[in-house]
Amino acid sequence: MLEGLQMFVEGFIGFMRPKIIFDVLWATQLGIIVGMLPGLTATMGVALMTTLTFKMEASNAVLILVCMYVGAIYGGSRSAILLNIPGTPANAATAVDGYPLAKQGRAGRAIGIATTGSFIGSVIGMLMLAFFTPIIGNFALKIHSPEFTWLAIFGIVICGNLTAPKDPLKGWIAGFAGLFVAMIGMEGMHAHIRFAFGTVALSGGIALLPAMVGAFGFAEIITIMKHPKYEVVKTKIERVIPKFSDIKRYFKTIVRSGVVGTFIGAIPGVGEDIAAWVSYDMAKRSSKEGDKFGTGVVEGLIAAETGNNACVAGAMIPVLSLAIPGSAPAAVLLAAMFIHGIRPGPLIMLEFPEFVFQVVAMVLLASTAMLILGLSMVRTLVKVLLVPREKLMPIVFILCVVGAFAIQQRIFDVGVMVVFGVIGYYMREMDYPVAPLVLGIILGKILDDNLRRALTLSDGSIIPFFTRPICTVLAIITLLTIFSRMKWFQKLTGSVRSGIKAVFKGK
Amino acid sequence: MKESNMPRADFVTSMILIAFGISVLVLSLQMPRFEEHDVNPYSVPGIVPGFLGAVIAFLGVVLLIRSILQKGYRLGISGGTVKDFFSSEVTKRFALTIAISVIYALVLLGRISYPIATGVYIFAFIFIFEYEWKKSFSDQLKKVLMALVISVIFSAAVTGVFRYLFLVNLPG
Incomplete structure (x- = not known):
């Protein structure tokens, strides 16, 4: 523990150089702007930044990406409050109470509270990141091929379940389709080329970044260009600096949302949007003003914003310890780490333990920059929201093209981006979540290598997949996740529960 | 939907x-x-x-x-529903967005110089979505000029920033 603290302090001091502080400030500010603009999400921002920081030193590049990520998730609250349009999907819950507050002429207070909530959320997430990553990392050394196979399947199932709350079947379909996409191209064991149909370009496989930029960026452009115009609330922005009494009064909600947000972030592929909704929902249930939520209640706003920013650090826990992303932007972050030669995963606590604590220090730096920048220049930045979409979207698309092209320099990747954009658009139209698709592309390789390796070691027997202790737990959780959405299972658990209650009540 | x-x-x-x-x-x-x-x-x-x-x-x-x-x-599916679908404003905007973007990304890029292709794309996008054919050209001159200015500034800025500041290779 003390060793960790020492590495954190060393990492933090290492970043205390003027050039790095300058990088932190501009990257966070750019993140806030990206988050604010509807159409540019955190995923897109981190993906574009990966392209830009391609030639930088590894830790500096990752720092800039973390700043972009933290800034964008926070920045989205600005448009959620002022436009009722969440700048990123993570801020949808913010709009529910943030926008009514702005309409009541309390936009400044709402922005101040959102900023403070986001900061405290980030800090809670950061503490949990520092505490849990080494624990999970050490535990992960016990994870072998059969466990990784289950983790890949569990990741898809839970991600599909939580990102498509109305219709988990569609979440699972999206996830398995993503796993299939990862099968295209040359496989790792015998160098056999699958599903390329003789084309050279496809034999290299579908790269994650172009697919993501398309599914999140281009799909968003198409969706936005169809929507009617939006209007900014015409309100004076008064005092932004939050009152200490607000923070003190809702302290319990803040801590709860921070912890819940971090845990949800750590679930594979389940990102900030779900974290914000769950935190919001829990605040609503436990609050005395629960029935007033949606009419401009400060507690709802603070719960949503604390939850989504806590999720950012939470999403990095599995990235570092298992090389499995906790959210879509974290997936890009993971890809960027690989590009820069850092190999996150079970061995990280043995190979680069100092990197884990450097990431913790990065989150702290980014959150601090976010707090300072978030509480200043509020009125100037609001003008960015006035840019009409007809002028903004072509520029976003140009960035999508550069983001898809730059890393491998193949026009084919631009094509991949366009195709995934159209697929992503239709998926949204038909209520299929995009996050499991992207998670599938990452987990596909893990599933492919580990399932075959495990089967080879067990000589084709599937018994070890159920009898090894961690496998048993993962198998039970996976099955429970699937069954929990089925009516007969809900009825069964309902009757069992009432039966147990009856026994204890002695009726 | x-x-x-x-x-x-x-x-x-x-x-x-x-x-x-x-x-x-x-x-x-x-x-x-x-x-x-x-x-x-x-x-x-x-x-x-x-x-x-x-x-x-x-x-x-x-x-x-x-x-x-x-x-x-x-x-x-009947003739009427198909006709409604194709003549709706939403379908038109949707098809236009995809068409212009695909022409830029998959036809122009790599064939002509990057800043020119990008400038043309930005101008075409803004023009197509903002220009109202029912109004006279002289009334909308300012709009067209604005689109032109934006397209020149942004294609130059994107090319400059990516190519010279961040040393990223661009298509074309």
């Missing part, structure tokens, strides 16, 4: 998924097994995609059954 149309969309999608899943399964079964190299039969390339094909087909069947229970097989 309207909630009431969902079972119909699901009905069609489920058919596609089943066909897709089965094709993946068949292609996976046809993959080489490298018996002549004495390769472990559980490490052959077709195992995982075959498994995924089967799962996708199965999920497709579940979706099909559900959409049939919700009467999704009544597709209700």
Whole structure:
């Protein structure tokens, strides 16, 4: 523990150089702007930044990406409050109470509270990141091929379940389709080329970044260009600096949302949007003003914003310890780490333990920059929201093209981006979540290598997949996740529960 | 999409998924097994995609059954609905966005110089979505000039920043 603290302090001091502080400030500010603009999400921002920081030193590049990520998730609250349009999907819950507050002429207070909530959320997430990553990392050394196979399947199932709350079947379909996409191209064991149909370009496989930029960026452009115009609330922005009494009064909600947000972030592929909704929902249930939520209640706003920013650090826990992303932007972050030669995963606590604590220090730096920048220049930045979409979207698309092209320099990747954009658009139209698709592309390789390796070691027997202790737990959780959405299972658990209650009540 | 149309969309999608899943399964079964190299039969390339094909087909069947229970097989396609779909403003905007973007990304890029292609794209995009054909050109001169200025500034800025500041290679 003390060793960790020492590495954190060393990492933090290492970043205390003027050039790095300058990088932190501009990257966070750019993140806030990206988050604010509807159409540019955190995923897109981190993906574009990966392209830009391609030639930088590894830790500096990752720092800039973390700043972009933290800034964008926070920045989205600005448009959620002022436009009722969440700048990123993570801020949808913010709009529910943030926008009514702005309409009541309390936009400044709402922005101040959102900023403070986001900061405290980030800090809670950061503490949990520092505490849990080494624990999970050490535990992960016990994870072998059969466990990784289950983790890949569990990741898809839970991600599909939580990102498509109305219709988990569609979440699972999206996830398995993503796993299939990862099968295209040359496989790792015998160098056999699958599903390329003789084309050279496809034999290299579908790269994650172009697919993501398309599914999140281009799909968003198409969706936005169809929507009617939006209007900014015409309100004076008064005092932004939050009152200490607000923070003190809702302290319990803040801590709860921070912890819940971090845990949800750590679930594979389940990102900030779900974290914000769950935190919001829990605040609503436990609050005395629960029935007033949606009419401009400060507690709802603070719960949503604390939850989504806590999720950012939470999403990095599995990235570092298992090389499995906790959210879509974290997936890009993971890809960027690989590009820069850092190999996150079970061995990280043995190979680069100092990197884990450097990431913790990065989150702290980014959150601090976010707090300072978030509480200043509020009125100037609001003008960015006035840019009409007809002028903004072509520029976003140009960035999508550069983001898809730059890393491998193949026009084919631009094509991949366009195709995934159209697929992503239709998926949204038909209520299929995009996050499991992207998670599938990452987990596909893990599933492919580990399932075959495990089967080879067990000589084709599937018994070890159920009898090894961690496998048993993962198998039970996976099955429970699937069954929990089925009516007969809900009825069964309902009757069992009432039966147990009856026994204890002695009726 | 309207909630009431969902079972119909699901009905069609489920058919596609089943066909897709089965094709993946068949292609996976046809993959080489490298018996002549004495390769472990559980490490052959077709195992995982075959498994995924089967799962996708199965999920497709579940979706099909559900959409049939919700009467999704009544597709209700008639000349009128098709005409309405193609003449609606939303479809036009949707098709225009994709068309201009595809022309830029897959036709212009790599063939002509990057800043020119990008400038043309930005101008065309703004012009197409902002210009109102019913009004006279002279009334909208300012709009057109503005589009021109934005396209020049941004294509120059993007090219400059990426190529010279961040040393990223650009297409074309």
